[in-house]
Amino acid sequence: MTRAFEKYLRPGVKGTPFCPGCGHGLLMNHLLRAIDELNIDMQKMLFVSGIGCAAWIPSPHFDGDTLHTLHGRAIPFATGAKLFNPDLCVMVVSGDGDLTSIGGNHLIHAARRNIDLKVICANNQIYGMTGGQAASTTPKGAKSSTTVTGNPYRPFDLSYLVKAAGATYVARYSVTQPIALIKAIKKAIQHVGFSFIEVLSPCPTQYGRRNLLDRAEDMIKDLIQRCILEEEALGLTEEERAEKIITGEFLK
Amino acid sequence: MPSKRIKTPFPKGTYYFSGNEAAAEGSLAAGCRFYAGYPITPSSELMERMAVRLKEVGGVFIQMEDEIASIGAVLGASWAGAKAMTATSGPGFSLMQESIGYAAFTETPCLIVDVQRAGPCTGQATRVGSGDIMQAKWGSHGDYQVIALSPWSVQEMYDLTVRAFNLSERFRVPAMLMADEAVGHLRENMSVQDEVEVWDRKKQKDGAPFGTDEEAGVPPMPVFGEGERLAVTGSTHDACGVRKTDDPEAHERLVQRINEKILKNRKEIIETEGYFLDDSEWAIVSYGFTARTSLYVVKGLRKENIKVGMLRLKTLWPFPEDEVKALGQKVKKIVVPEMNRGQVFGEVQKYCRCDVIPLCQTNGEVIHPEKIEELVRRTCR
Numbered sequence: 162m163t164r165a166f167e168k169y170l171r172p173g174v175k176g177t178p179f180c181p182g183c184g185h186g187l188l189m190n191h192l193l194r195a196i197d198e199l200n201i202d203m204q205k206m207l208f209v210s211g212i213g214c215a216a217w218i219p220s221p222h223f224d225g226d227t228l229h230t231l232h233g234r235a236i237p238f239a240t241g242a243k244l245f246n247p248d249l250c251v252m253v254v255s256g257d258g259d260l261t262s263i264g265g266n267h268l269i270h271a272a273r274r275n276i277d278l279k280v281i282c283a284n285n286q287i288y289g290m291t292g293g294q295a296a297s298t299t300p301k302g303a304k305s306s307t308t309v310t311g312n313p314y315r316p317f318d319l320s321y322l323v324k325a326a327g328a329t330y331v332a333r334y335s336v337t338q339p340i341a342l343i344k345a346i347k348k349a350i351q352h353v354g355f356s357f358i359e360v361l362s363p364c365p366t367q368y369g370r371r372n373l374l375d376r377a378e379d380m381i382k383d384l385i386q387r388c389i390l391e392e393e394a395l396g397l398t399e400e401e402r403a404e405k406i407i408t409g410e411f412l413k
Numbered sequence: 414m415p416s417k418r419i420k421t422p423f424p425k426g427t428y429y430f431s432g433n434e435a436a437a438e439g440s441l442a443a444g445c446r447f448y449a450g451y452p453i454t455p456s457s458e459l460m461e462r463m464a465v466r467l468k469e470v471g472g473v474f475i476q477m478e479d480e481i482a483s484i485g486a487v488l489g490a491s492w493a494g495a496k497a498m499t500a501t502s503g504p505g506f507s508l509m510q511e512s513i514g515y516a517a518f519t520e521t522p523c524l525i526v527d528v529q530r531a532g533p534c535t536g537q538a539t540r541v542g543s544g545d546i547m548q549a550k551w552g553s554h555g556d557y558q559v560i561a562l563s564p565w566s567v568q569e570m571y572d573l574t575v576r577a578f579n580l581s582e583r584f585r586v587p588a589m590l591m592a593d594e595a596v597g598h599l600r601e602n603m604s605v606q607d608e609v610e611v612w613d614r615k616k617q618k619d620g621a622p623f624g625t626d627e628e629a630g631v632p633p634m635p636v637f638g639e640g641e642r643l644a645v646t647g648s649t650h651d652a653c654g655v656r657k658t659d660d661p662e663a664h665e666r667l668v669q670r671i672n673e674k675i676l677k678n679r680k681e682i683i684e685t686e687g688y689f690l691d692d693s694e695w696a697i698v699s700y701g702f703t704a705r706t707s708l709y710v711v712k713g714l715r716k717e718n719i720k721v722g723m724l725r726l727k728t729l730w731p732f733p734e735d736e737v738k739a740l741g742q743k744v745k746k747i748v749v750p751e752m753n754r755g756q757v758f759g760e761v762q763k764y765c766r767c768d769v770i771p772l773c774q775t776n777g778e779v780i781h782p783e784k785i786e787e788l789v790r791r792t793c794r
Contacts, residue, residue: 171642171644173655203642204638204639204640204642205638207493207637207638209489220644220646220656221644221646221654221655221656224642225642226637226638226641226642226643226644226645227643227644227645227646228489228492228637228643228645229644229645229646229647229648229656230485230488230489230515230647231485231511231512231515231647234481234482234485234512236482236485237449237477237481237482237483237484237485237486237489238485238486238488238489238492239489240449240475240477240482240485240486240489241447241449241475241485241486241487241488241489241490241491241493241495241497242489242490242492242493242637243489243493244447244473244475244486244490245446245447245473245489245490245493245494245495245497246493246494246637246638248638249493249637249638266478266479266482267478267482267485270477270478270482
């Protein structure tokens, strides 16, 4: 965390609660940088989150209004607050399990309604807080505490799902692509309508250690190597593509 | 007391409303300007009226994707400053339970109207029941209190909706109107006055929103977007809203206060009505639609000089234990007729030494007077 951003943190916040090597601290930094560059008044921001590691990114750290809700329910709470007070800038920051599994129905319906919410989904492809169980985003074949011989099911492609549901701004970047990601967050904040950014964030503690990416830097290196832009994917074979994560703005 | 009289948004007069319509008008009179809901029989007319009327009075209406989302939107709107409500029936009420616990723990005012139908499960969607009384109190996990009222007429669907909103705002607690299909679909005359007395939540600049010096106090409630830098969480929290997930004292203090603020203020919350109780030797304890039938029976038996009276519970939670206890000391026997397997009977029994006799009916129909009369004649002598 850049010291200059400490002004955006609630007084008394001394550190993040995240494990060493977790990508959520980077995402926290990227979010605050976007807010700083847009010169947004934190007092007009409402950060809504669900349950899980990512839900702790804004709550209670960010020095605006923070609403830490129930597991999966961040979007309905955010919808109620935004509809009653349209002057609020409402940003939902939560994890993949929270927003897309237990809260999946709310996600697609909020996208369909195109209500002006900025949804940042920190996707670490696992249930981190509860001990590394498989999520709706865990890649096929990946090991977790509930798929010890490898996940038999396909994951959601979250960005395409939300795009198909009717969102009007959709992007996917990794925390290892800070410049593009910050730009996307800024766009989402300025966009009027439902915006969704899927942010790939490494979880060495629960995902990496079970999938031969033991060290934090292994996960970072892996993301750097695998995250490519749509145009870079054009020349690749089907097999080569399967190894990659396509990033970029899918709807702008 | 920061209550005030405000003008009602519907012209003064007598109307031939259904109970569900009356509850919708009552909520608007109380200042409700946010409704989120999901269609469910037998409560849907309430939502349909709100869809039209909220537009007319400049409020917000949204039909959500399910009942979990509905109560979520209600709680989000409440923190944004709205008097907010939803209405549902058994299956939807079940889905809302986790969020009701959230509302109790974060002290978020809101109103849930449960137009009860014959359960369990999908049961008989169009038929009557009152099987959600215990669920209203115990439906979410952990120890908490709610306020639940029981209307017996179309007029009370209006009046008690106003009262439920006021109590919810006054004590920062989820309030429930435990109606039933019979009262919800009943049509009869009711009157709307020019003004109603309403209570608005206490606001205080820079006040701690989740703690007071008093053990049973109600803290002020700020609103999002006013620079209060609110931290709201369903995890255990301190007076300022900061998570305290492993502090035993913080947990004890908070759980105690959200319970005590209701229990210590029973006198202000609880309302009951006594009929022919002065010289009664036997009594019926009744609530909701069944109380209409019970009163009819009592009046009939009184003509034969049978000394029977009735205590009607307008408040179900917190339970009117003092009133019921006093009745138990006065009469020889108490009959409790209800459209469930004895949910309130069990509570009455808890506070009475005298004989308490249940009359349970779970056939999706209202209890007929003959049935109550027969039981009273057989047992009360």
